[in-house]
Amino acid sequence: MTNKIFFTPGPSELYPTVPAHMQSAMENKIGSISHRSQQFKDIYAHAVAGLRQLLQLPDNYEVLFLSSANEIWERAIQNLVQEESFHLVNGSFSKRFHEISGELGKKAGKYEVPFGTGFVPAEVAIPDGAELVALIHNETSSGVCMPAEEVAAYRAKAPADALIFVDAVSALPHPAFDYSQVDSVYFSVQKCFGLPAGLGAWLLNERCIAKAEALQAAGVTIGSYHTIPAMLSKAKANQTQETPNVLNLYLLGKVVEDMNKRGIDTIREETEAKARLIYDYLERSENFEIAVQEPAHRSPTTIVANTKLPASEINKLLSPFDMAVGSGYGNNKESQIRIANFPAHSLSQVQALIYKLESLGV
Amino acid sequence: MTNKIFFTPGPSELYPTVPAHMQSAMENKIGSISHRSQQFKDIYAHAVAGLRQLLQLPDNYEVLFLSSANEIWERAIQNLVQEESFHLVNGSFSKRFHEISGELGKKAGKYEVPFGTGFVPAEVAIPDGAELVALIHNETSSGVCMPAEEVAAYRAKAPADALIFVDAVSALPHPAFDYSQVDSVYFSVQKCFGLPAGLGAWLLNERCIAKAEALQAAGVTIGSYHTIPAMLSKAKANQTQETPNVLNLYLLGKVVEDMNKRGIDTIREETEAKARLIYDYLERSENFEIAVQEPAHRSPTTIVANTKLPASEINKLLSPFDMAVGSGYGNNKESQIRIANFPAHSLSQVQALIYKLESLGV
Numbered sequence: 001m002t003n004k005i006f007f008t009p010g011p012s013e014l015y016p017t018v019p020a021h022m023q024s025a026m027e028n029k030i031g032s033i034s035h036r037s038q039q040f041k042d043i044y045a046h047a048v049a050g051l052r053q054l055l056q057l058p059d060n061y062e063v064l065f066l067s068s069a070n071e072i073w074e075r076a077i078q079n080l081v082q083e084e085s086f087h088l089v090n091g092s093f094s095k096r097f098h099e100i101s102g103e104l105g106k107k108a109g110k111y112e113v114p115f116g117t118g119f120v121p122a123e124v125a126i127p128d129g130a131e132l133v134a135l136i137h138n139e140t141s142s143g144v145c146m147p148a149e150e151v152a153a154y155r156a157k158a159p160a161d162a163l164i165f166v167d168a169v170s171a172l173p174h175p176a177f178d179y180s181q182v183d184s185v186y187f188s189v190q191k192c193f194g195l196p197a198g199l200g201a202w203l204l205n206e207r208c209i210a211k212a213e214a215l216q217a218a219g220v221t222i223g224s225y226h227t228i229p230a231m232l233s234k235a236k237a238n239q240t241q242e243t244p245n246v247l248n249l250y251l252l253g254k255v256v257e258d259m260n261k262r263g264i265d266t267i268r269e270e271t272e273a274k275a276r277l278i279y280d281y282l283e284r285s286e287n288f289e290i291a292v293q294e295p296a297h298r299s300p301t302t303i304v305a306n307t308k309l310p311a312s313e314i315n316k317l318l319s320p321f322d323m324a325v326g327s328g329y330g331n332n333k334e335s336q337i338r339i340a341n342f343p344a345h346s347l348s349q350v351q352a353l354i355y356k357l358e359s360l361g362v
Numbered sequence: 363m364t365n366k367i368f369f370t371p372g373p374s375e376l377y378p379t380v381p382a383h384m385q386s387a388m389e390n391k392i393g394s395i396s397h398r399s400q401q402f403k404d405i406y407a408h409a410v411a412g413l414r415q416l417l418q419l420p421d422n423y424e425v426l427f428l429s430s431a432n433e434i435w436e437r438a439i440q441n442l443v444q445e446e447s448f449h450l451v452n453g454s455f456s457k458r459f460h461e462i463s464g465e466l467g468k469k470a471g472k473y474e475v476p477f478g479t480g481f482v483p484a485e486v487a488i489p490d491g492a493e494l495v496a497l498i499h500n501e502t503s504s505g506v507c508m509p510a511e512e513v514a515a516y517r518a519k520a521p522a523d524a525l526i527f528v529d530a531v532s533a534l535p536h537p538a539f540d541y542s543q544v545d546s547v548y549f550s551v552q553k554c555f556g557l558p559a560g561l562g563a564w565l566l567n568e569r570c571i572a573k574a575e576a577l578q579a580a581g582v583t584i585g586s587y588h589t590i591p592a593m594l595s596k597a598k599a600n601q602t603q604e605t606p607n608v609l610n611l612y613l614l615g616k617v618v619e620d621m622n623k624r625g626i627d628t629i630r631e632e633t634e635a636k637a638r639l640i641y642d643y644l645e646r647s648e649n650f651e652i653a654v655q656e657p658a659h660r661s662p663t664t665i666v667a668n669t670k671l672p673a674s675e676i677n678k679l680l681s682p683f684d685m686a687v688g689s690g691y692g693n694n695k696e697s698q699i700r701i702a703n704f705p706a707h708s709l710s711q712v713q714a715l716i717y718k719l720e721s722l723g724v
Contacts, residue, residue, distance in 0.1 A: 001389045001390065002389070002390055002391050004391060004394075006391065006394040006395075008394070008396055010605070011393060011394050011395060011396060011397065011605065011608065012394060013394055014391070014393050014394055018388075018393070019388045022384060022388055023385075023388075026380075026381045026384055026385075027363045027364070028363065028364055029364050029366060029368065029376070030558075031373060031376050031380070031552075031557070031558035031559075032366075032368040032370070032373050032374060032375055032376055033368075033373060034370055034373060034688075035373065035559065067429035067430075067433075067560075067604070067607075068429075068604035068605060068606075069604070070587045070588075070603060070604035071429075071587075071604070073586070073587075074585070074586050074587060074588075077586075099586075100586040100587065103583070103585070103586040103589075104583060104585075104586055105583045188605065190393075190605055195393070196392075196393035196607075196608065196609040197393075197397065197605040197606060197607060197608050197609075198429075198560050198605075198606065198607030198608070198609070198610065221465070221466060221467045223436070223465070223466070224435070224436050224439075224461075224462040224465040224466055225432045225433075225435075225436060225462065226432075226436075227465075241432060242429070242430035242431075242432035242433070243372070243373065243430060243550065243552055243559040243560075244430075244559060244560065245429075245558075245559060245560030245607060245610075246373065246558060246559050246560070247558040247559075247560070248560065248607075326396075
């Protein structure tokens with residue numbers, strides 16, 4: 001039994017209603033139902049409808065469920081890039097998407113800025129051959145966020161046929177994207193949706209579907225059970241190709257229903273209010289320093305600070321009080337901390353974290 | 363709340379200890395821990411060690427976790443076949459593996475026998491170019507089982523370099539394979555392990571690893587985050603490339619621990635005893651007829667019968683008594699039933715099913 005509050009950037013604190021929903025799932029034997037049954041189709045449809053409402057997703061978007069954001073990276077390149085992709089890189093996850101394109105044999109271009117910094121759209125040149133432009137809305141490794149309003153700037157700079165991809169793995173449902181200015185957005189459920197890991201959600205429009213169909217028609221190998229056309233054929237019947245993570249789809253539908261009751265505006269306002277509290281504290285702390293210099297590029301959901309005390313020491317101090325923050329990513333494991341500010345983290349939990357850190361003198 | 367017992371062939375009845383383990387997982391916040399933490403590595407190592415013991419797996423085998431058996435089919439072809447695979451086909455799932463090889467651009471040969479029938483090793487000729495030979499130990503769609511002792515016959519017939527693959531998706535831990543006579547065996551957790559779906563387990567030996575490394579060294583594109591070398595590099599550190607289905611890995615370790623306490627010999631004996639009861643009943647029933655004519659090819663875990671009453675009618679009759687059997691697969695949806703006989707199904711539950719069917723007059 002643990003009462004620890006996880007301010008780690010994913011897996012993270014579960015949404016507070018998850019244990020009760022899991023209990024219901026067990027009582028109703030959701031783990032035993034057939035993935036071809038009407039009961040499953042209803043669960044699937046409920047999750048999709050809830051997401052559409054929460055994210056205010058236009059009708060020209062489809063929702064697909066895969067096993068992770070890693071898989072979405074791979075499927076995006078396989079299904080949508082014949083020769084060339086282009087990636088904005090400013091941290092470990094945007095770098096990994098770029099690498100995956102290369103590993104799959106594509107010409108993968110990039111525009112890279114140092115870890116911890118964001119992009120100035122006017123400085124980015126997108127090559128004419130780019131079929132997919134990978135934007136990183138929220139870089140989970142560094143805490144840099146591309147403002148949702150800036151995303152549209154890249155459509156204007158990209159070739160007309162290029163598909164604009166947005167990594168919102170650790171951001172949605174917070175950012176209010178203009179979905180008409182992009183072609184695909186994706187996220188993982190173990191971040192801001194407060195669910196156990198094992199599911200990635202891929203939102204994509206008719207331009208992505210047409211591209212995958214065109215490549216397939218041209219004889220390009222775009223995969224097997226998880227090509228976009230294969231996944232769509234099942235998704236339209238509220239099913240998946242494989243036996244999926246049924247329990248997580250059930251929980252997603254339930255949590256999204258809870259989030260819709262709370263309302264997306266409230267969730268956004270609370271996220272921003274909690275972010276302000278955390279950034280204000282980091283600013284006045286003598287131990288911490290906000291890692292992202294440019295205020296406009298500071299993530300509201302994944303807040304990163306340089307720390308004088310090693311991150312492991314911070315967590316040792318917090319441990320008796322049942323709290324944990326994330327360590328820095330990769331080389332920054334000890335020199336930075338990452339604080340998740342997700343819908344699962346209540347205002348009072350955030351206040352308690354700040355109060356405790358202050359009273360510990362850090 | 364439901365008390366229904368699922369005799370469906372997967373997802374199926376959860377192993378009886380799963381709800382309590384899930385409760386512990388929630389209380390200990392397993393859904394929130396980092397997949398890079400020592401706690402996760404311990405969970406991972408526990409699952410692997412338990413599987414090694416239960417399956418009596420030799421040391422030259424590695425265990426990898428993927429999201430489904432569908433994914434294992436795709437990764438096997440991507441990682442291990444440069445030009446040609448060969449498939450024994452006698453039902454919908456063995457057929458699908460064969461198709462996937464073709465979809466991935468390989469020359470996919472097959473030896474096919476009618477749905478509901480098994481193979482005679484002497485009649486199978488394996489082409490010289492076959493790099494991977496896909497055997498189907500247990501065809502979940504038709505209930506045909508290849509006796510574990512017969513699996514070795516194919517090694518002798520195959521080219522020396524060919525990798526022998528065994529689909530045991532809905533059979534393990536029952537079959538006692540001679541792992542030295544094959545190169546890879548795989549299964550899904552939602553079948554005989556009685557877990558929620560969302561995880562496939564891939565057992566593979568050093569010959570598979572060497573082949574993937576050789577293809578990669580030769581410049582063949584074998585994937586990105588889920589190449590065998592990439593997965594192995596993480597598996598050796600008790601981790602995965604992506605954020606995995608942590609909760610299911612935790613449950614797998616716990617259920618395998620419970621199964622080891624029961625003992626593999628007991629599980630095998632009970633499986634066979636329950637299978638005899640079911641087949642004996644089907645034989646004396648006037649409504650049912652055992653679908654697999656050849657007694658040696660009748661699956662002990664996935665028992666299929668032709669039915670005069672449509673399968674949906676059988677389930678309507680059983681519904682008030684909180685029982686459900688599987689319908690037939692595909693075209694046989696109404697003309698066959700499938701009864702799962704997994705370790706999660708107790709002898710008394712099987713007896714109750716038979717008693718109820720008999721007292722209903724079917």
